[in-house]
Amino acid sequence: MAPAPRISELRRAGNEQFRSGQYSQAAALYGKALELLEATGDVDPEERSVLYSNRAACYLKDGNCSLCIKDCSIALDLVPFGIKPLLRRAAAYEALERYQLAYVDYKTVLQVDCTVQAAHDGVNRMTKALIEKDGLQWRQKLPPIPTVPVSAQRRWDSPVGSQEDTSRSKSNNTAPVTKPMTTAATTERANTLKQEGNEFVKKGNYKKAVEKYTESLQLHKLECATYTNRALCYLNLKRYKEAIQDCTEALKLDTKNVKAFYRRAQAYKELKDYKSSVADINRLLKIEPTNTAAQKLLQELNKLLK
Template identity: 45%
Template sequence: MGNAQDKPPGTGGGGGRSDQATAGSGARGRAGGSAEKAQTHKASEKRVANGRENSPAGGQGQQGSPAVDTSYLDAPSGALPPHLARLKNEGNHLFKHGQFGDALEKYTHAIDGCAEAGIDSPEDLCILYSNRAACYLKDGNSTDCIQDCTKALELQPYSLKALLRRAIAYESLERYRKAYVDYKTVLQIDTGVQAAHDSVHRITKMLIEQDGPGWRENLPDIPAVPLSVQQHHREKPISVEVAQARAARAAQEEVRKKEACFTLLKREGNDLVKKGHFQEALQKYNECLSLKSDECALYTNRAICFLKLNHFEEAKQDCDSALQLEPSNKKAFYRRALAYKGLQDYLSASSDLQEVLQLDPNVREAEQELEVVTGLLRQSLMDSSAHTPRV
């Protein structure tokens, strides 16, 4: 299960669901031992053991319908016996599919089952309480979420998810000092929890507004997380979901850095062009294109550098690339015309300049250049005719 963080602060959290018939609320989940609850529990276990609870809500599928994959129920789960492990796995499955009330019931049955079987596995019980707390949090029941997280933390004092969920619940109840302490404790264990960083920053502003400059004096003590716990957390194998989330964040950060570098290089290139440092600008645009090769403006900008350095063939090629990206780019047509002029291909230059004027008749530079190119074309034809022997 992932960290349940999508309840915004201040959405409240009083009582649990009023229509939960099984031991779903904190009081009923902890009362233990009534004959009715035991009977319900055994019936539920029997249905799970017989493999009949195959629908997402835990009901029996219709006869003749396609078989539903329930292999996830048999996944190993710590030190829990198979029938309790199946309850926990089914709760995880239901939670993942947004059925928080049904998931809560499964976790409650598993917790009660541990008590009845005399199972003393702090790690497994901590996970069950923390998972049920996530269900309470999703349902807006912040009070019971805090109780379950506190129980989980009594079993495993530095459980990251229990701390984070309790912090969110405290914040939703506007108990900002306690939320602040839990978020800071989370960051001692794992500095990479961005949600905790964001929340600490947000709550700090609230506490300053509430208590003034001496807001820290009113905070409860923040526990010092032992180095051994921090080291154990760093060495602990991460789940597939966490690995995917970290990879996604790393990819986003890489894109952000790449975009920032690209913007800086492009700005530096443009500034160098304005100063007339075309060779240096050329290098900046080369670096830009290595980061983003589909930016039309880079090709037209680099074409300026090539033109100024009398590299007409390279300028033409850059304008060709720009026109492949934007077939009606006026700058690309105009600068390719200048490249053709430098290559003494006056007919192609004239064609590109006419294309510019067709796209925008108000480009004065294109009109002037067309007059020059037309004169050069006429002169080249006359020279060619003069050097052609009469037959």
């Protein structure tokens, strides 16, 4: 059999083994396809990247996180900013408790496509883990988060069957180029404004931070953290109704956002709506039962209700 059909056959067989839960066999088949590609001198980076990413998924399922990370890194060297290898590497880092590197990969995915729920969930988990590990200064210890170029951003592409389909159909995409380009640039600006808001929060200048977060949200309304950050500012400025509104918007985007529940509970408490505050804290504790700040607030609320 000619090399190209044989490689496709091995890949299909690997996919079938993976779907049936035979991860070791699938990894071996993907490995054979890679060997054959290299033996034929085929330098197609996309094909090789997909095979490495697929084999990484097998390693991840089998709990071999180090090999998963290695294959994902190769896949990303071949085709930078691929969503699947980024998510798989992030999951492997997370399993190894390398939370900073997992956070960076999850955040990178959201630059590529801000609608990937697995990345939003991963960022939330890593944030909690890093706060517990490094305290409130955890952001200062993060490695740099790469800036995804506009050409790699896909958040406004038309939905397609898979990541591979997306990359292969770009040449046939009839959508105007200017729309995603403009929106991507706008989103980059929104992220910059959010970071500027964060800096003002660190300085205690909540009024100026609100201005920056508001500008950011005018450009990009799907950023959950910007709502919870602005809610924190509103709490400090005693603008409790606005804090509640922002937390509610955040919860529309992420129904298990701990910060949104906690800050909304704080705002309800200040407005003496203790029942609503208790309801939010109870929801929070279902998500994160060991949250000491929430437990303490609940004790205060129970005393107030008595």
